[in-house]
Amino acid sequence: MAGIHRSVELVRRPEGADIIDYRVQADADGHLGIAVDLRKTTFSNQKVVVKLYSDEQLDRDGDWKKGRLVWTNEKVVDDHRHCLISERVEPAPKLWSAEEPNLYTLTLVLMDSNQKVTQVESCRVGFRTVDIHDGVVRVNGKRITICGLNRHEHDPDYGKVVRVDRMKQDIELMKQNNFNAVRTSHYPNDSAFYRLCDFYGLYVVDEANIETHGMHPMGRLTHDPAWQNTFTSRVTRMVQRDRNHACIIFWSLGNEAGRGNNLLAARRQLLELDESRPIMYESGGALYEGVGRTELTDIICTMYPDVPRTIRLGTREDEDRPLILCEYSHAMGNSNGNVHLYWDFFWSEDHPRMQGAFIWDMIDQGIRKVHEPTQRSFFAYGGDFGDQPNDLQFCINGLFSPDREPHPAVQELKYLQQPVAFKVAPSQNNRTVSLNVNDPPVIVLDVVNRYTFRDLSHLGWTWNVTSDYAVGLIASGRFDIDGKTISEGLRIPMKQVVPKVTKEAKKGGYPIKYYLNLRGSLKASTVWAEKGHLLVTEQFNLAFDGLPSPEKPDSKKSESVTPGKALRVKEEGSSINVFLGEKDSTPIVAVDRSTGTIQSYSPDERNIFASPTETNVAGLVPNFTRATTDNDMG
Numbered sequence: 051m052a053g054i055h056r057s058v059e060l061v062r063r064p065e066g067a068d069i070i071d072y073r074v075q076a077d078a079d080g081h082l083g084i085a086v087d088l089r090k091t092t093f094s095n096q097k098v099v100v101k102l103y104s105d106e107q108l109d110r111d112g113d114w115k116k117g118r119l120v121w122t123n124e125k126v127v128d129d130h131r132h133c134l135i136s137e138r139v140e141p142a143p144k145l146w147s148a149e150e151p152n153l154y155t156l157t158l159v160l161m162d163s164n165q166k167v168t169q170v171e172s173c174r175v176g177f178r179t180v181d182i183h184d185g186v187v188r189v190n191g192k193r194i195t196i197c198g199l200n201r202h203e204h205d206p207d208y209g210k211v212v213r214v215d216r217m218k219q220d221i222e223l224m225k226q227n228n229f230n231a232v233r234t235s236h237y238p239n240d241s242a243f244y245r246l247c248d249f250y251g252l253y254v255v256d257e258a259n260i261e262t263h264g265m266h267p268m269g270r271l272t273h274d275p276a277w278q279n280t281f282t283s284r285v286t287r288m289v290q291r292d293r294n295h296a297c298i299i300f301w302s303l304g305n306e307a308g309r310g311n312n313l314l315a316a317r318r319q320l321l322e323l324d325e326s327r328p329i330m331y332e333s334g335g336a337l338y339e340g341v342g343r344t345e346l347t348d349i350i351c352t353m354y355p356d357v358p359r360t361i362r363l364g365t366r367e368d369e370d371r372p373l374i375l376c377e378y379s380h381a382m383g384n385s386n387g388n389v390h391l392y393w394d395f396f397w398s399e400d401h402p403r404m405q406g407a408f409i410w411d412m413i414d415q416g417i418r419k420v421h422e423p424t425q426r427s428f429f430a431y432g433g434d435f436g437d438q439p440n441d442l443q444f445c446i447n448g449l450f451s452p453d454r455e456p457h458p459a460v461q462e463l464k465y466l467q468q469p470v471a472f473k474v475a476p477s478q479n480n481r482t483v484s485l486n487v488n489d490p491p492v493i494v495l496d497v498v499n500r501y502t503f504r505d506l507s508h509l510g511w512t513w514n515v516t517s518d519y520a521v522g523l524i525a526s527g528r529f530d531i532d533g534k535t536i537s538e539g540l541r542i543p544m545k546q547v548v549p550k551v552t553k554e555a556k557k558g559g560y561p562i563k564y565y566l567n568l569r570g571s572l573k574a575s576t577v578w579a580e581k582g583h584l585l586v587t588e589q590f591n592l593a594f595d596g597l598p599s600p601e602k603p604d605s606k607k608s609e610s611v612t613p614g615k616a617l618r619v620k621e622e623g624s625s626i627n628v629f630l631g632e633k634d635s636t637p638i639v640a641v642d643r644s645t646g647t648i649q650s651y652s653p654d655e656r657n658i659f660a661s662p663t664e665t666n667v668a669g670l671v672p673n674f675t676r677a678t679t680d681n682d683m684g
Contacts, residue, residue: 055203055210056240066093066168068131069160074294075326076154078179078190080142082121086133086158095163098133099124102175105155107249110218110577120154139177145190146176146296148230149503151251153296174248176296180327182348185370185403187328189253189299192502195396196253196374196406197467198231199224199449203239206418206429206452217243219454220412221250225578227460228467228585233376233408236261236305238288247297250578254297255330255376255408258285258316260304268334269308281312282319289323300349302376303331309344317346332376342376343369351376357391364395364404375407382447383680386459393466397500409463415445416452429453443680468586470506470531470570471498472540482591483566487552491544493566495590497536506531509570509585515547515592519562524550542566548594555597564592625649647671 068088075083086098104117121139144152153174160169178190186193201220203212217240224232232252234243237259247254260281262271271277285303292298301320303313317329328348342352343363350363350373364373379386386409395404416429429452432442449460473496474483483493499506514526525546529535547564554562570586572579615631617638624644627637636655641648649669650657659669 051209069169076175076177078145080139082139083136088131096127097161099159101157103155143177146178147503148251148253173294178296180299187372194502196231197229198408199229200233200235200408200411204413204415214242222578227464244295253299255300255302256292256298257302258288258304260284260307263306269310272308272310272312278312282316285316286319293324300330306334309333349374353377373404377410378407380410381449412448413450414448414452469500470586472588482593484593486595487548488596491548493542495540497540510573512569513542514567517562517564551594556601566590566592
């Protein structure tokens with residue numbers, strides 16, 4: 051879409067407002083480094099006063115509570131118009147992560163020789179460290195798992211112009227559905243988006259606006275010296291604008307732009323500006339020009355490898371880099387199936403280098419349009435505006451519709467990425483819990499806390515038992531998960547259940563299936579979800595051993611039972627008719643012998659099916675076709 055999509059500002063500063071840039075490095079060990087650059091001026095004896103406050107932002111709209119002054123320092127500006135402050139903050143600050151996004155307010159006050167304030171700058175600061183150790187990405191010294199989404203800036207009514215409210219909605223949807231990371235595919239986002247990610251808590255891959263996908267060869271421009279400044283400037287401008295945001299844990303040189311000297315130069319210049327974050331860059335798709343594991347990337351981030359190849363990439367003995375797939379499941383049409391095969395390995399403790407992936411992508415990029423004859427609105431794409439040529443449905447590949455309604459695959463990914471896992475004893479089937487009714491009636495499950503930095507005290511837990519026989523709940527209860535529960539196992543009493551199951555077993559009849567259902571919800575409202583929002587679900591089959599055999603029917607009672615009418619089947623002409631009782635009245639069911647169609651159904655001697663017409667066949671006609679899907683188009 052052509053045009054200017056974001057606000058453009060010209061800032062005029064008064065005389066004496068000489069700060070032109072500042073960089074903040076806040077590490078997990080409490081070290082705080084601040085570098086200030088000032089323009090050349092005739093002023094002398096200027097100084098910068100830096101203060102750190104424990105202000106707390108209360109809601110997404112910016113309401114806040116004033117905090118205490120945590121730390122302060124000041125420095126005289128040197129002759130080179132630089133000012134560097136480096137000190138450890140005491141006492142140790144609270145750390146930032148996507149799970150616990152603790153932020154502080156930093157202010158920089160520039161004063162002249164007369165102690166007059168000439169300029170004030172401010173930003174939010176999160177103390178955290180990102181590194182790679184033994185082939186594993188760590189935040190604050192701990193391994194993390196990336197549950198990621200690629201996100202284009204898109205609005206169904208304004209196109210590439212995305213309002214702050216829409217940004218908030220997108221981040222809340224990610225958090226509500228157990229995503230903890232976003233890749234700004236394939237360009238730096240609006241500055242407000244990073245401030246919101248700092249506040250809500252999302253890990254960000256900040257990606258430069260470089261892509262040469264479609265050129266032959268794909269990396270032709272990165273080998274062309276005439277294009278070097280274009281490559282390097284797009285990367286360095288991104289870093290200079292965004293480097294003070296705690297949410298950004300990886301830089302990306304762009305997307306599918308090959309490998310060559312221009313990207314090598316961009317990487318070198320990026321590292322001169324910031325060495326505190328790894329670089330993640332996929333150079334050309336699954337089969338071209340580097341497959342996400344060139345010298346340009348610190349993280350193996352191959353696109354769309356199948357599961358066996360993903361395992362090989364994550365376990366190669368000649369690799370010491372972590373594996374995080376920048377794209378791995380394409381959410382177009384009826385897709386995102388078998389994703390659990392990836393997550394079995396991403397969550398496995400036996401594969402520490404396999405650390406997650408990013409779905410492609412978040413939003414269907416359709417534009418709301420009105421169908422004139424009916425005045426009904428729909429989401430237009432791929433030629434609906436008379437545009438030729440077009441990409442057909444290829445921009446409709448998100449987990450959410452343009453107005454942010456979730457598609458069915460969202461629930462699958464929410465489950466696979468949920469922060470708590472329950473497991474049965476290793477000796478049992480991993481989806482079935484066996485319980486002997488003659489033993490103490492209790493189920494024991496292992497609990498795995500998948501969070502990296504927090505416990506499970508913010509979640510309230512319920513359990514219930516259901517069956518394919520009973521209409522309501524057979525039994526239910528609540529439980530808490532604390533440190534003891536995780537170390538010793540979750541114990542759920544089945545005292546209410548065993549008598550009911552035993553009673554049903556004595557009656558006989560068809561085998562009844564029983565299910566144990568677990569639910570974990572927020573105990574209190576957060577900035578991204580209301581109290582009671584469901585985050586964790588699990589279900590196990592229940593198998594009861596030692597149940598009594600069905601009781602034999604009482605012969606005396608059986609003799610007193612009035613027998614029902616027998617069903618009779620009679621072939622008449624082209625139909626097979628089923629009658630109730632001895633009378634040849636209206637058949638209950640009539641079946642066409644040649645087509646197998648159920649022509650009529652008359653439970654009270656009145657056919658409830660429509661009568662045949664010249665254009666349709668009466669009754670139930672087998673239909674084994676469906677609407678064409680995107681996958682049928684190849």
